[in-house]
Amino acid sequence: MKPMLDSNKQEYEKIITHNDFDGMVSASLCTWVLKIHKVTFAGPLAITRSQITITEKDVVCDLPYPVQCGLWFDHHEGNLQELALRKIDPKLIPGRFDLKPSCSRVVYDYFSEREELPLYFLKAVEEADVIDSFSYASIEDWRRETPGKIIDLTLKAPFQSAEDQASYMRNLVQQIRDRSIDEVSHLDFIQRRLRQYREEEGRMLRMIQDASYFIEQDGKKEVVVIDLTRYQRRPHLIKNLAFLIYPEALGVLEVYNLMDYQGVKSNHLGLSMSLSINGNRQGQSKNIGEIMRTLNIGDGHPGAAAGQVRCNSKQEMVRKKKEMLNQIFKLWSSQ
Numbered sequence: 213m214k215p216m217l218d219s220n221k222q223e224y225e226k227i228i229t230h231n232d233f234d235g236m237v238s239a240s241l242c243t244w245v246l247k248i249h250k251v252t253f254a255g256p257l258a259i260t261r262s263q264i265t266i267t268e269k270d271v272v273c274d275l276p277y278p279v280q281c282g283l284w285f286d287h288h289e290g291n292l293q294e295l296a297l298r299k300i301d302p303k304l305i306p307g308r309f310d311l312k313p314s315c316s317r318v319v320y321d322y323f324s325e326r327e328e329l330p331l332y333f334l335k336a337v338e339e340a341d342v343i344d345s346f347s348y349a350s351i352e353d354w355r356r357e358t359p360g361k362i363i364d365l366t367l368k369a370p371f372q373s374a375e376d377q378a379s380y381m382r383n384l385v386q387q388i389r390d391r392s393i394d395e396v397s398h399l400d401f402i403q404r405r406l407r408q409y410r411e412e413e414g415r416m417l418r419m420i421q422d423a424s425y426f427i428e429q430d431g432k433k434e435v436v437v438i439d440l441t442r443y444q445r446r447p448h449l450i451k452n453l454a455f456l457i458y459p460e461a462l463g464v465l466e467v468y469n470l471m472d473y474q475g476v477k478s479n480h481l482g483l484s485m486s487l488s489i490n491g492n493r494q495g496q497s498k499n500i501g502e503i504m505r506t507l508n509i510g511d512g513h514p515g516a517a518a519g520q521v522r523c524n525s526k527q528e529m530v531r532k533k534k535e536m537l538n539q540i541f542k543l544w545s546s547q
Contacts, residue, residue, distance in 0.1 A: 251385050266280065
């Protein structure tokens, strides 16, 4: 019998978690164990820019370590390096950091060592491991709609508003907390979102086909570039769908313009990159997170990463975009 958590454990007020499937499962585990009902969703930049107030009564999952928090769970190598720069020992932070395929696995291991967890959580964590690390055996395996994949796809369809998205994700966290993901995947509100995603996927594939190319140096066509800088707003897109069009590619790089605080297109560039199923296979030595860190523009996993480049004019943006694509590919080729 495993020891129970200390009955006098600190009372936590809210969970701040990443707004993806791994973040949902991580938050569900925390809500079940810690009996927290308030959940906030965020991306990494919201944490690094201190856009969310976080106190010692909060639990942070699958995000960079903030100035302070009550518990921190994460698995991103870049966040570990960032702690080293801040001269913070992760072992002294309450919670756990571990280089696991998903943050859900880190959270599950931490709490399962302390008390018995419902068996249905294990299946959710196993799916989060695969989805978050994009470790599929084949394109057919990737496209197979498992319960976790169905739920993940519902998070990828566009939402009408930020409030609509947050409401949906809060409901999702509660459902994953209380039942198996197989049951969750069949719920009406999930199936409605799945139908919406399927309608969107055809549009996204057509847009990728229209906006993608390979740079001149990439003679073997290893990295698909999806260039969205001609659009006034970054279109809603799942860049990994490019691997349905270019199944032999090893990676995909999406480049787009960032929006300013008024929601207007800026000259600054955002870059988002990930490995394909072939690129993730054993024997491949590509590390996209390391590329972003070497260029000092961003961070991420070996298999997925993102960065930003500041540009003061449209002319500088055009020049830096070309330079950055060349530099990324040069580092890619050297790995």
